[in-house]
Amino acid sequence: MTHEKLTMAQALNRALRDAMAEDPSVLMFGEDVGPLGGVFRITDGLTAEFGEERCFDTPLAESGIVGLAVGMAMNGMRPVVEMQFDAFAYPAFEQVVSHVAKLRNRTRGAVTVPMVIRVPYAGGIGGVEHHCDSSESYYAHTPGLHVLAPANAADAYGLLREAIASPDPVVFLEPKKLYWSKEEVDLAAPVPGIGKAAVVREGTDATLIAYGPSVPTALEAAEVAAQDGRSLQVVDVRSIVPFDDATVCEAVRSTGRAVVVAEAVGFASVSSEIVARVTERCFHSLAAPIRRVTGFDIPFPPPKLEHFQLPGVDRILDAVDDLQWEDS
Amino acid sequence: MTRDPAALLPSAEPVMLIDPSGAPTGLADVPDDDTMLAAYGALVAARRLNDQAYALVRQGRLAVYPSSHGQEACQVAAAQVLGADDWLFPTYRDTVAAVTRGVDPVEVLVLLKGDWHSGYDPYRTKVAPQATPLATQLLHAVGVGYAAKLRGEPTVVMALCGDGATSEGDFHEALNFAAVFGVPVVFFVQNNEYAISVPLARQSVAPSLAHKGVGYGVPGERVDGNDVAALLAVLGGAVAKARAGEGPQLVEAHTYRMQAHTNADDATRYRQDDEVAAWVERDPLTRAEAYLRGRGALGDDQVTAYAAEADRMAAHVRDGLNRDVEPNPDDLFDFVYARRTPQLEEQAALVADELSREDAR
Numbered sequence A: 001m002t003h004e005k006l007t008m009a010q011a012l013n014r015a016l017r018d019a020m021a022e023d024p025s026v027l028m029f030g031e032d033v034g035p036l037g038g039v040f041r042i043t044d045g046l047t048a049e050f051g052e053e054r055c056f057d058t059p060l061a062e063s064g065i066v067g068l069a070v071g072m073a074m075n076g077m078r079p080v081v082e083m084q085f086d087a088f089a090y091p092a093f094e095q096v097v098s099h100v101a102k103l104r105n106r107t108r109g110a111v112t113v114p115m116v117i118r119v120p121y122a123g124g125i126g127g128v129e130h131h132c133d134s135s136e137s138y139y140a141h142t143p144g145l146h147v148l149a150p151a152n153a154a155d156a157y158g159l160l161r162e163a164i165a166s167p168d169p170v171v172f173l174e175p176k177k178l179y180w181s182k183e184e185v186d187l188a189a190p191v192p193g194i195g196k197a198a199v200v201r202e203g204t205d206a207t208l209i210a211y212g213p214s215v216p217t218a219l220e221a222a223e224v225a226a227q228d229g230r231s232l233q234v235v236d237v238r239s240i241v242p243f244d245d246a247t248v249c250e251a252v253r254s255t256g257r258a259v260v261v262a263e264a265v266g267f268a269s270v271s272s273e274i275v276a277r278v279t280e281r282c283f284h285s286l287a288a289p290i291r292r293v294t295g296f297d298i299p300f301p302p303p304k305l306e307h308f309q310l311p312g313v314d315r316i317l318d319a320v321d322d323l324q325w326e327d328s
Numbered sequence B: 001m002t003r004d005p006a007a008l009l010p011s012a013e014p015v016m017l018i019d020p021s022g023a024p025t026g027l028a029d030v031p032d033d034d035t036m037l038a039a040y041g042a043l044v045a046a047r048r049l050n051d052q053a054y055a056l057v058r059q060g061r062l063a064v065y066p067s068s069h070g071q072e073a074c075q076v077a078a079a080q081v082l083g084a085d086d087w088l089f090p091t092y093r094d095t096v097a098a099v100t101r102g103v104d105p106v107e108v109l110v111l112l113k114g115d116w117h118s119g120y121d122p123y124r125t126k127v128a129p130q131a132t133p134l135a136t137q138l139l140h141a142v143g144v145g146y147a148a149k150l151r152g153e154p155t156v157v158m159a160l161c162g163d164g165a166t167s168e169g170d171f172h173e174a175l176n177f178a179a180v181f182g183v184p185v186v187f188f189v190q191n192n193e194y195a196i197s198v199p200l201a202r203q204s205v206a207p208s209l210a211h212k213g214v215g216y217g218v219p220g221e222r223v224d225g226n227d228v229a230a231l232l233a234v235l236g237g238a239v240a241k242a243r244a245g246e247g248p249q250l251v252e253a254h255t256y257r258m259q260a261h262t263n264a265d266d267a268t269r270y271r272q273d274d275e276v277a278a279w280v281e282r283d284p285l286t287r288a289e290a291y292l293r294g295r296g297a298l299g300d301d302q303v304t305a306y307a308a309e310a311d312r313m314a315a316h317v318r319d320g321l322n323r324d325v326e327p328n329p330d331d332l333f334d335f336v337y338a339r340r341t342p343q344l345e346e347q348a349a350l351v352a353d354e355l356s357r358e359d360a361r
């Protein structure tokens, strides 16, 4: 048991390093991931430690990066690729949707493409256009992909290790704004795996359901609510696909009220899916319709306007206030 | 149309008309003194703008700035060879090109200040919004050029991208579309040797980036990207050919990104200081100045006058960027569609309600 203070960026770096050390078929490639160590330094030192053949820069082409990974995965490698930013993954969309996601199914399981597509994602960093998209719903809507979004350093390490070991392709969404927050972590301690949500704060009055960049905001809202005498439970979804209906529904049944918090556009999204699933399963336990606090249905705004778009504590608590308390 | 491959190939070395000491190479005529003075004045302003923007990043007035320090001659020439009805398609690094074409620098910098995504009206100066997703704008440039061609207008489109962007699929699709449809586009690649940290050798092992035209039937040319005279001549020639109906042209300028990719980048992680230092003597501004002084076409008084004009521009930029614009939340909802959807109306009302409750507190 060795506890250490690590940022999420360092935990991700450690996961890559440990996976590469354990399994020579694990490769890391993308744009600026070699000597520079990635624009967020997630791959820092990997080229120096494992050589240019294991961690390398490619020509600048996302479709090329993912397409290359498909072929390598077909031929015994376990590629981990980095899309430099959320919105710069779109040139690879064809490869992801038509091939990464479908090869197993097309070939009745004969061809599998275990790979991890790492995507620094979402806003809250004052980034200019095309640097702040929450793109999880595109991936979650594509059968054949696992979609993970860690919200803390321990999960970042544990989930990335699992993603690399997974027989299925994984889109791994790394909340940029959480890269530099430091925490005590024990990397050797197991975390819940792919497909598992986690209750990260106990509470009895209502449940906040969040993932990725919205989890710390939900926890902050719960803290503020506690000072006002309201006890909010917080569930971290962690694994968007596969989705942990059991844990999420058990949590919502225990409180009878829920708010889903997500930074992405709300329309036709992961957040709407969560509301639908929980309502289908927990209708008779609900004292109020489930509310959502999400990004508005607009392109991600410029830095000076992004605070309007990001779910904040006040907006979450307003939604909680709306959960028909007068009836209970 | 059959094309002789040899006729599509660029020259063996980048075209240079003025050497780094300011002396004419004699390869071809240098543009006339008035043209060169106009280019010099724009270079002085360009350098001043790069310096000013860099300072504004340090002062927190700009979120980020991808500087074109060292590449100013490319950007000045790209703008100056165009006519009023032509179009320019710039990238995030091409602030100077947009400004040289006549866009107010304060409006160009709105993107990097963070007030809005694009701060100018593209139709007023025929400068497309600066493109960040690499190479995507090149196809738009082809579309603008093809529409003009179908309407019988003599428009030429200048489409800019970097060396790294030539690896994206859209670069290749754009060249091919333009060639197949015979569209008057000049594809102008500023090869500054790096795509963030990745050196050119990792992008391409082609003899040069200008050679990439051959496979599409597009003639390519190479030019010294720090020699504004050569750039004016080569880009001007390419524009003339495109306008004359000879189809798309590809020009690669060999230059160097003197500063980090942006202020957020640490270039010491991937390149040596002496590599950068070697490019100082090839500076485009001092080269143009040495040439004009050598001819007696530029004296101290004029140098001072150009510098003073650049200072006025810089003061205008400072004033503009130091002015805080109150963010208007209606902007979030007003431009997504021609008309707000019912859902957007609800969402705008929610923000308005939040703000009124904040005010009431």
Ligand SMILES: Cc1ncc(C[n+]2csc(CCOP(=O)(O)OP(=O)(O)O)c2C)c(N)n1
Pocket: A031, A060, A062, A084, A088, A091, B093, B132, B133, B134, B161, B162, B163, B164, B165, B166, B192, B194, B195, B196, B257, B261
């Ligand atoms: C599709 C896409 N992928 C990645 C990026 C991130 N990115 C921004 S600039 C850049 C390097 C571009 O290099 P180059 O084309 O040589 O232009 P330069 O910045 O040197 O002017 C990268 C990778 C992007 N903007 N768009």
Ligand SMILES: [Mg+2]
Pocket: B162, B163, B164, B190, B191, B192, B193, B194, B195, B196
């Ligand atoms: Mg470059």
